[in-house]
Amino acid sequence: MSARPRETANVGAGLWKATGMWAWLLFRISGLILVFYLGAHIVAISMGQFDKLDALFTTFDNPVLVLADLALVVAVLYHALNGVRIILMDFGIGIHRHKVMFWSAMAVVVICFAVFAYVAFTFLATGKGVM
Amino acid sequence: MRAETVSTHRGGMWSWLFQRITAVLLIVCLAIHLILTHIANIGELNMENISARLANAGLTAVDIILLAAGIYHALNGLRMVLMDYWFTSRSRAFGLTIGLWVVGVVAFGYGIWALWPWIG
Numbered sequence: 129m130s131a132r133p134r135e136t137a138n139v140g141a142g143l144w145k146a147t148g149m150w151a152w153l154l155f156r157i158s159g160l161i162l163v164f165y166l167g168a169h170i171v172a173i174s175m176g177q178f179d180k181l182d183a184l185f186t187t188f189d190n191p192v193l194v195l196a197d198l199a200l201v202v203a204v205l206y207h208a209l210n211g212v213r214i215i216l217m218d219f220g221i222g223i224h225r226h227k228v229m230f231w232s233a234m235a236v237v238v239i240c241f242a243v244f245a246y247v248a249f250t251f252l253a254t255g256k257g258v259m
Numbered sequence: 260m261r262a263e264t265v266s267t268h269r270g271g272m273w274s275w276l277f278q279r280i281t282a283v284l285l286i287v288c289l290a291i292h293l294i295l296t297h298i299a300n301i302g303e304l305n306m307e308n309i310s311a312r313l314a315n316a317g318l319t320a321v322d323i324i325l326l327a328a329g330i331y332h333a334l335n336g337l338r339m340v341l342m343d344y345w346f347t348s349r350s351r352a353f354g355l356t357i358g359l360w361v362v363g364v365v366a367f368g369y370g371i372w373a374l375w376p377w378i379g
Contacts, residue, residue, distance in 0.1 A: 156340060163333040170326070170366055174373035185304045194301075201297070204289065211282050218279070247298050257301045 147230055155210050158203040165200060191252055201244045202237075209233040209240075270339050278335050281328040288325045291318075313377040323378075326370040334359045 175181055187193065213233045216222055222229035250258050270278075295312065296304060313319050338346075338359055346355040371378070 159333075159336045160340065163337050166329050166333050167366070170330075170370050174369055179306075181309075182305050188304075189302050197297070201293070204293070208286055208289070212286070215279055215282065244293075244297060247301055251301045255302065257299070257303060259299050 147227060151210055151213075151230055154206060158207040161200075161203050162207060165203075194248055194252055198245060198248045202241060205237045205240050205244075209237045270335065270342065274335050274338075278332060281332040281335075284324055284328040285332055288321045288328070291321050292325060310377075313374070319374065319377050322374060323371070326374070327367060330363045330366050330370075334363045 172184060173181070175184065188197070210230075210233060213222075213229050216229065247258050250256070295318075300308060313322065338355060341355055342352050346352045
């Protein structure tokens with residue numbers, strides 16, 4: 129961190145060196161991906177009305193789409209946990225520990241992802257779920 | 260100071276608050292949704308077991324909350340992004356807000372229509 133007072137520091141010049149700006153950019157990108165996914169999801173799932181849903185679910189058991197699904201889980205987990213971090217910041221929790229807060233959130237992302245990845249790869253390997 | 264206020268609070272107080280409320284609702288309901296669809300039923304999703312699940316009123320409620328909170332959170336988030344780049348003036352931002360509300364209400368109606376067999 130710069131030793132200069134915040135008022136005189138050239139904040140903008142070092143903006144992209146800070147973890148926070150990458151956190152912000154990834155938050156935005158994952159958010160936009162999820163907006164368009166949600167739109168597609170609502171349209172697709174509503175096809176249940178036309179008895180087309182079962183064929184669609186079979187399509188989504190394709191290995192490529194199982195992996196795409198897993199990538200989507202990453203977007204959801206990142207967006208969710210970074211969002212939790214932001215809400216905690218709003219309550220003043222961890223405002224003096226930005227990096228600890230961010231990497232703690234990312235640790236939770238990795239742990240949750242491990243569970244989802246285990247399920248997905250078990251399904252890809254055996255064709256069965258874990259439950 | 261300026262750097263810390265980038266991209267927060269500018270969409271208005273109420274949309275800021277509702278974005279947080281829907282975020283909390285989404286975390287809880289999405290966790291339930293993902294555990295049921297991805298972990299419990301991977302490779303086994305079909306109309307039959309989904310219908311059986313939706314017969315449970317609590318899970319129908321989860322789906323309705325996901326629909327409403329998801330649409331609000333998604334479109335308000337999209338609005339915040341668009342207001343940073345193209346809809347920068349007050350009048351343009353207002354037009355954007357109206358347009359997104361129309362899209363949101365239509366999407367919500369469409370989703371409720373699909374869920375209607377279990378609601379009605």
